[in-house]
Amino acid sequence: MDAKEKALAAHEAWGGKIEVIARCEVKTREDLSVAYTPGVAEPCLKIRDNIDDSYKYTRRHNLVAVITDGTAVLGLGDIGPEAGMPVMEGKCALFKAFADVDAFPLCVKSKDVDEIVRTIELISGSFGGINLEDISAPRCFEIERRLKEVCDIPIFHDDQHGTAVTCAAAMINACRLTGRKLEDIRLCVNGCGAAAISVTKFLMYLGVRNVIMCERFGIVCEGDERLNPAQADMARVTNRAHLTGTLEDAVRGADVFFGLSAPQVLTSDMVATMAPDPMVFAMANPVPEIWPEDAKKGGAAVVGTGRSDYPNQINNVLAFPGIFRGALDVRASDINEEMKMAAAYAIAHVIPDEELTSENIMPAAFDARVINAVAQAVAQAARDSGVARI
Amino acid sequence: MDAKEKALAAHEAWGGKIEVIARCEVKTREDLSVAYTPGVAEPCLKIRDNIDDSYKYTRRHNLVAVITDGTAVLGLGDIGPEAGMPVMEGKCALFKAFADVDAFPLCVKSKDVDEIVRTIELISGSFGGINLEDISAPRCFEIERRLKEVCDIPIFHDDQHGTAVTCAAAMINACRLTGRKLEDIRLCVNGCGAAAISVTKFLMYLGVRNVIMCERFGIVCEGDERLNPAQADMARVTNRAHLTGTLEDAVRGADVFFGLSAPQVLTSDMVATMAPDPMVFAMANPVPEIWPEDAKKGGAAVVGTGRSDYPNQINNVLAFPGIFRGALDVRASDINEEMKMAAAYAIAHVIPDEELTSENIMPAAFDARVINAVAQAVAQAARDSGVARI
Numbered sequence: 143m144d145a146k147e148k149a150l151a152a153h154e155a156w157g158g159k160i161e162v163i164a165r166c167e168v169k170t171r172e173d174l175s176v177a178y179t180p181g182v183a184e185p186c187l188k189i190r191d192n193i194d195d196s197y198k199y200t201r202r203h204n205l206v207a208v209i210t211d212g213t214a215v216l217g218l219g220d221i222g223p224e225a226g227m228p229v230m231e232g233k234c235a236l237f238k239a240f241a242d243v244d245a246f247p248l249c250v251k252s253k254d255v256d257e258i259v260r261t262i263e264l265i266s267g268s269f270g271g272i273n274l275e276d277i278s279a280p281r282c283f284e285i286e287r288r289l290k291e292v293c294d295i296p297i298f299h300d301d302q303h304g305t306a307v308t309c310a311a312a313m314i315n316a317c318r319l320t321g322r323k324l325e326d327i328r329l330c331v332n333g334c335g336a337a338a339i340s341v342t343k344f345l346m347y348l349g350v351r352n353v354i355m356c357e358r359f360g361i362v363c364e365g366d367e368r369l370n371p372a373q374a375d376m377a378r379v380t381n382r383a384h385l386t387g388t389l390e391d392a393v394r395g396a397d398v399f400f401g402l403s404a405p406q407v408l409t410s411d412m413v414a415t416m417a418p419d420p421m422v423f424a425m426a427n428p429v430p431e432i433w434p435e436d437a438k439k440g441g442a443a444v445v446g447t448g449r450s451d452y453p454n455q456i457n458n459v460l461a462f463p464g465i466f467r468g469a470l471d472v473r474a475s476d477i478n479e480e481m482k483m484a485a486a487y488a489i490a491h492v493i494p495d496e497e498l499t500s501e502n503i504m505p506a507a508f509d510a511r512v513i514n515a516v517a518q519a520v521a522q523a524a525r526d527s528g529v530a531r532i
Numbered sequence: 533m534d535a536k537e538k539a540l541a542a543h544e545a546w547g548g549k550i551e552v553i554a555r556c557e558v559k560t561r562e563d564l565s566v567a568y569t570p571g572v573a574e575p576c577l578k579i580r581d582n583i584d585d586s587y588k589y590t591r592r593h594n595l596v597a598v599i600t601d602g603t604a605v606l607g608l609g610d611i612g613p614e615a616g617m618p619v620m621e622g623k624c625a626l627f628k629a630f631a632d633v634d635a636f637p638l639c640v641k642s643k644d645v646d647e648i649v650r651t652i653e654l655i656s657g658s659f660g661g662i663n664l665e666d667i668s669a670p671r672c673f674e675i676e677r678r679l680k681e682v683c684d685i686p687i688f689h690d691d692q693h694g695t696a697v698t699c700a701a702a703m704i705n706a707c708r709l710t711g712r713k714l715e716d717i718r719l720c721v722n723g724c725g726a727a728a729i730s731v732t733k734f735l736m737y738l739g740v741r742n743v744i745m746c747e748r749f750g751i752v753c754e755g756d757e758r759l760n761p762a763q764a765d766m767a768r769v770t771n772r773a774h775l776t777g778t779l780e781d782a783v784r785g786a787d788v789f790f791g792l793s794a795p796q797v798l799t800s801d802m803v804a805t806m807a808p809d810p811m812v813f814a815m816a817n818p819v820p821e822i823w824p825e826d827a828k829k830g831g832a833a834v835v836g837t838g839r840s841d842y843p844n845q846i847n848n849v850l851a852f853p854g855i856f857r858g859a860l861d862v863r864a865s866d867i868n869e870e871m872k873m874a875a876a877y878a879i880a881h882v883i884p885d886e887e888l889t890s891e892n893i894m895p896a897a898f899d900a901r902v903i904n905a906v907a908q909a910v911a912q913a914a915r916d917s918g919v920a921r922i
Contacts, residue, residue, distance in 0.1 A: 145565075145570075145571065146571075146574045148566060148571070149566050149571030149572065149573075149574045149575070150574045150575060150578065150589075152556070152566050152567070152571070153572075153574070153575040153588075153589040154588055154589060156555045156556050156567075157555070157591070157593065157594070158555060158589075158590050158591025158592070158593070158594065158595070158634075159554060159555050159556045159567060159590075159591070160552055160553070160554060160555060160591055161552070161553050161554075161555050161591065161634055162550055162551070162552055162553075162595070162624060162628065162634040162635060162636050163550065163551050163552075163553055163628055163634075164549060164550060164551075164624070164625035164628045164629055165546045165547070165548060165549050165550060165551050165625075166542070166546050166549045166622075166625055167629075168625055168626055168629045168630075169629070169898070170898070171840050171897070171898075174840075174849075174897065175535075175840070176538060176539050176542050177542070177546075177549060177622050177625060178619075178622040178623075178625075178626065179606060179817070180535075180606075180818060181535065181536075181538070181539030181542070182539065182543075182606070182618045182619050182622050183539075183606055183607075183608060184536045184539045184540045184543070185539070185540060185543040185618040186605055186606065186608060186611055186615050186616065186618050186619060187608065187611070187615070188540065189611075189612070189614050189615040189617070189618070190608070190611035190612055190615040193612070193614050193615075196614040196615075196617060198543075198544055199540075199543045199544060199548075199618055200548050200549075200614075200617045200618055200621055200637075201547065201548025201549070201550055201551065201621065202548070202614075202617070203547065203548070204547070204548065205548070205552070215576055216569060216570075216572070216573055216576065217573075218573060218576060218577065218580070221576055221577070221579075221580035222579075222580055222583070223657050223658075224579050224583050224586040224590075224592075224657045225576050225577070225579035225580040225583075225586075226576065227579070227586060227590045227592070227657075227658065228572045228575040228576050228579070228589055228590055229568075229572050229576060231590055231591065232556075232567050232568040232572050233568075234552060234554070235554035235555070235556050235558055235567060235568075236558055236568065238552065238553055238554045239554055239557075239558045239559070240558075244548075244551055244552040244553075245552060246552050246636055247590075247658065248655050248658045249655070249657050249658050250654050250655060251653070251654050251655075251656070251657050252654050257650070257654065260647070260651070261650070261651050261654045261655065263641070264640050264641050264642050264647065264648075264651045265638055265639070265640060265641075265651065265655070266641070267613050267614045267617075267639050267641050268617065268637065268638045268639050427569070428570060450561050450564075450565070459564075507561070507564065508559070508560070508561075
């Protein structure tokens with residue numbers, strides 16, 4: 143049985159990767175009279191009088207919805223809402239295993255932004271947070287922005303922000319290792335989709351100033367009519383020298399290459415034109431922008447990928463469980479930039495100076511130190527930034 | 533600590549009556565590669581090619597949403613969506629405990645019928661069935677009707693149909709006991725709200741022909757301008773003699789009184805005017821239309837209530853778990869009249885002739901024979917009526 147057949151057989155045997163169980167006994171009349179009628183009327187009335195009590199008397203305090211419309215599932219594209227559900231269920235299983243967060247998978251059978259926003263808004267009173275997943279760009283930006291405006295619970299598009307936080311953690315530690323400061327580096331980002339834009343914005347929030355982004359057609363430059371609105375926004379804050387040209391031109395002299403793009407677009411020769419001791423992050427999955435061996439041939443001092451079979455795996459599972467754990471623990475109304483920054487530094491600093499090497503800039507996916515470090519840092523940042531409600 | 537304080541303390545200690553757990557292990561890289569990327573792509577692609585495979589590779593085959601808008605919660609009325617959630621969670625706990633159905637509670641923050649229908653339709657691909665709960669009349673009728681049109685999974689408003697099925701089971705056994713046929717009885721229903729209308733319609737589907745309904749203002753009669761549209765519909769199929777008057781007039785000579793109305797509206801003297809050996813079902817809760825002692829004083833041969841501290845409790849928990857278990861087991865596209873009829877007779881016939889007495893016409897809520905009897909009868913009825921898909 144090959145890996146694909148094994149995955150299918152496992153999914154069929156599981157019969158679903160999540161399950162809803164009862165936390166109360168209902169085996170006797172007495173049980174029923176407490177958990178159901180007539181006893182249940184009491185918590186109902188408390189919540190009627192104070193909606194915040196929904197966090198006290200229902201599961202909401204620990205409950206996150208994992209929601210997709212099925213338009214950008216893994217690298218498979220628009221495969222439909224129901225077909226996105228195995229990924230949503232997997233994500234929910236990870237939430238529970240890593241952070242003891244109850245997460246429930248939902249798919250929305252619409253591609254209309256207004257409908258998706260309204261649907262999620264209307265059910266948001268059932269949850270303590272919303273994790274958006276695998277929604278195509280540029281719709282994902284507007285959906286998240288509008289939901290943040292109308293909901294009083296955290297809205298978090300993991301493909302953007304989970305990726306941004308873990309990529310930032312990698313960058314922070316690569317800078318620690320090579321003695322650079324974020325303020326001073328020259329960053330080349332290849333790709334200008336949702337993840338690339340989110341990573342770039344977040345790295346700039348953390349202090350990176352000198353950025354060039356590249357799309358398939360070349361360097362992203364203000365005024366280029368091929369840019370979509372989100373890319374045009376990025377062109378206004380990056381590439382202030384208005385460079386044009388190809389990826390080859392963009393990487394020349396750069397300290398960092400960050401690929402969130404396509405397989406095999408970077409060569410050893412291109413790495414050799416970068417600044418001394420360059421850092422290369424090749425996130426295309428499963429085949430990265432450049433294989434780590436080839437990046438090192440070109441002189442890379444640090445290489446990270448999304449793959450678990452190479453050192454320095456950059457994996458969202460380091461971020462989203464702890465971010466939601468921390469947000470739920472303080473009943474945060476939002477997951478803001480301060481909380482994401484706290485998460486990135488917390489992931490990075492799980493690795494103490496004495497463990498930091500070019501082969502070990504990222505904690506492993508199953509490093510047990512990560513969850514508490516991230517959750518505590520995020521909760522503290524929520525308090526400090528005024529979005530904690532308890 | 534009184535009962536109310538005890539219920540509150542229990543709810544706070546539970547921290548929610550449901551929990552979402554993982555059915556797959558995600559403790560190693562290998563686990564992750566099967567349950568999540570890259571393995572998860574395989575079931576996604578199968579479902580993309582055939583949506584029916586969502587029942588094979590995700591939890592959908594066993595998953596029901598329990599949904600309210602919070603407008604008619606218990607007897608508390610319109611207390612708001614979040615405040616309805618303790619009841620929804622309780623219902624979900626019952627689904628799991630009685631039928632091993634995974635049920636997930638959701639509230640919708642809208643009272644607009646169009647919005648509620650569209651919201652539920654758009655998330656329906658995540659579930660194998662929808663249980664509507666505590667939605668006020670007459671909105672509940674339209675919401676259910678329209679959802680049945682647009683969804684290919686069972687839609688079931690328990691306050692209507694669960695009540696109808698259990699009330700019908702009681703009536704079936706009361707007729708068995710007193711040697712009557714449903715076709716021959718004269719039925720007086722007090723109340724003309726959602727539950728009363730649903731019970732009446734269903735009893736007529738089962739064969740009852742002679743029915744008089746009463747509202748607060750008196751006998752429901754065709755042409756009365758005080759009737760709302762749903763009541764006017766009932767006026768066209770009941771009370772064919774166009775009687776007018778009060779409840780007192782309506783019960784005179786009736787074989788059965790069915791109260792789905794208000795406390796203490798029926799007296800012993802009124803029961804004494806009914807046909808010989810009358811049957812009295814007083815469902816108002818917690819204080820019934822007449823106390824069983826008083827009904828017997830008036831000559832009632834059989835008395836049933838919603839209360840667990842009297843014989844013959846008529847409790848929805850006898851119906852909804854087995855109905856959904858049966859529907860899910862054959863992947864039914866609907867819960868139709870045939871399936872509800874099968875459920876009513878299955879509940880009734882859990883009590884064999886030799887156990888049937890005036891104090892024992894209904895199985896107890898925790899009678900372990902009920903779930904399988906109902907589930908099997910419902911599954912068979914789904915097959916026979918052409919709505920089973922496996």
